[in-house]
Amino acid sequence: MSLGPRLDLRHSQQLVMTPQLRQAIKLLQSSNLEVTAFVEEELERNPLLERDERAPPGPDAGRSTDPLPVVNDVPDAAAAASSDALPAENAAPLDAEWDNVYDGGTPPVGRGGSADFDDDLSGIEAMAAPDRTLREHIGDQVRLTFASHQDRVIAANLLALVDPAGRLNVPDAVIAAALGCQEATVTAVRHRMQRFDPVGMFCADLRECLMVQLQDRNRFDPAMGAMLDNLDMLARRDLRGLQRVCGVDAEDMAEMVAELRRLDPKPGARFDAPPALTLVPDVLMRRGPADDWIIELNPETLPRVLINRGFHARAVVGAKSRDEKAWVAERFQVASWLVKSLEQRANTILRVSAEIVRRQDGFFRHGVVHLRPLILRDVADEVGMHESTVSRVTSNKAIATPRGTFELKYFFTTAIAGTAGGEAVSAEAVRHRIKSMVEAEVPSDILSDDAIVERLRTEGVDIARRTVAKYRDALRIPSSVQRKREKAVPA
Incomplete structure (x- = not known):
């Protein structure tokens, strides 16, 4: 056996992940808003790219029975501007003051932005007031309530120490020592501020917060005090034990629990709250003229770019060195790749x-009960793509439908077998059915997990008890024992 160098030829195939391919995969699994942000960066880096300023097609453009929209070409604005066909009728003089020209087609708009010609303040009552922060709201009440400089300084320090929920976790003695005043003075100022709007702020814990709100409503009594001293029993839904501790009957306990539910455990949370994020759809869906569905991308968020070929031609001609020509060619290649x-x-x-x-289709026409089981392979086989591609397409995407806006991932659910070989049912539809059953139950007939299983099997769903328990926990529905305790005393 000889040892030495040897040259062999082998044939093999491998996928090379180029930077362009990696970026294309990233764009595919990004939402329209994320892609728009990426396109904005490319517009700043690449002078050959320009934003497509043409108006997107309207809702009636390309309307067809085809589920995919047909986008008509938009005429070039430059060609229209260079056209020799100018309107001859109703043409205003060239020296006309266009601010004073009214064509009669649209209602006149005054200087204030309304449909009349009042002064600039004509629409001021229609302007929305800016949102006030918690500290601004409390600060106004401090200036109106306290007259002495010492009380205002204490109130300002209390306001600086309060958390967003309205709690004050620093003891009065610590605040008094830091300010060099009596603890009783700090306590008196804090008690007055507890009655500010919203009531219940500047409290040390949940019990004191609820107690202050009950006192403000003149609803605090020894029975309520006993309930506040045993909030852990209320959290466990031990209403019978609370009846013995508070010394009340079932009817009084129901009123006390209802009164407690009307209170705000975090009175400061409604201020400075971040605005609710709206799910912006990437795909729009509407009903077609033939009772079918028409699908189109959201034109408001769809990034649209063009290649400025005129500038590219001038750049190629004006390039003086090899490096400049290579840079222009590289920018053109990147721009072409992005558009494609x-x-x-x-x-x-x-x-x-x-x-x-x-x-x-059954879900969009009849509701979640008709949601069918669906997996990535089903869609991939139909459209001729790989499952990973379908997974990337449906990630971070939402569709606006007549039944609301849903993420595309929502429509992929596992299948639950039907009884006696019947048709499989979607897991999401089963969860919806379980929730409907629990919401419709009466205090005298609380459904256990076994009872829910029996009802589902009579409806043709072959499901195990542990699966029902798992779905119930996912829906945050308490057990039958806990629901029985809650509904034993009407709230």
């Missing part, structure tokens, strides 16, 4: 969305 990737991404999203809508 965005077009391919749009077509892929439309194809996958159309297939999802076709398979879940």
